[in-house]
Amino acid sequence: MSGQTIALxxxxxxxxxxxxxxxxxxxxxxxxxxxxxxxxxxxxQANNARLKAIxxxxxxxxxxxxxxxxxxxxxxxxxxxxAGSPVEVLGEAAADFEFQAKTTQYxxxxxxxxxxxxxxxxxxxxxVAAWRGxxxxxQAFIGGGISLIGAGFSSGVIPTPSNPFASLGxxxxxxxxxxxxxxx
Numbered sequence: 640m641s642g643q644t645i646a647l648x649x650x651x652x653x654x655x656x657x658x659x660x661x662x663x664x665x666x667x668x669x670x671x672x673x674x675x676x677x678x679x680x681x682x683x684q685a686n687n688a689r690l691k692a693i694x695x696x697x698x699x700x701x702x703x704x705x706x707x708x709x710x711x712x713x714x715x716x717x718x719x720x721x722a723g724s725p726v727e728v729l730g731e732a733a734a735d736f737e738f739q740a741k742t743t744q745y746x747x748x749x750x751x752x753x754x755x756x757x758x759x760x761x762x763x764x765x766x767v768a769a770w771r772g773x774x775x776x777x778q779a780f781i782g783g784g785i786s787l788i789g790a791g792f793s794s795g796v797i798p799t800p801s802n803p804f805a806s807l808g809x810x811x812x813x814x815x816x817x818x819x820x821x822x823x
Contacts, residue, residue: 649790653783660779667772674765678758685754692747696740703736 707729714725721729791797 643794646790646794646796649786649793653786653790656779656783656786660776660783663775663779664772667769667775670768670772671765674761674768678761678765681754681758681761685751685758688747688750688754692744692750695747696744699736699740699743703733703740706736707733 710729710732711721714721714729719725788797792799
């Protein structure tokens, strides 16, 4: 192959490398945007989990209040005075209903925290994708530059440097004949 053919191949390789780098960078940025949008959705899910937990807890409280009212009516219909043991029974039932409501609300908060953690990790993944794209672009530009330098050498545009050690030959101070013979 002639020097010009090799030079053209190297220039083509440089252009291909630069285009691949630009594509990698664009893909990294696109992946970051997608990750940010996914994180927004996860934060919305976190908010929805909190709102649902509050709604469910209030619904349980409402049902608990209704059950307590029915219990009071039942005691009164049976002629039981609302003092002593019946009051303790109603108090324990009220505490159980409130405990269930608080447990529901806490479960929703745990779900929300999980969604928020996932959102942060998704955003981090997007930042990593953007960084990788930028890094691949830099590496591709360096590779393209090396190909262009090679094209310059092969075409003769850039002269080949001379070897500074070529003039030493075999008669220099470190040539094999300049050392004394080894005796054992």
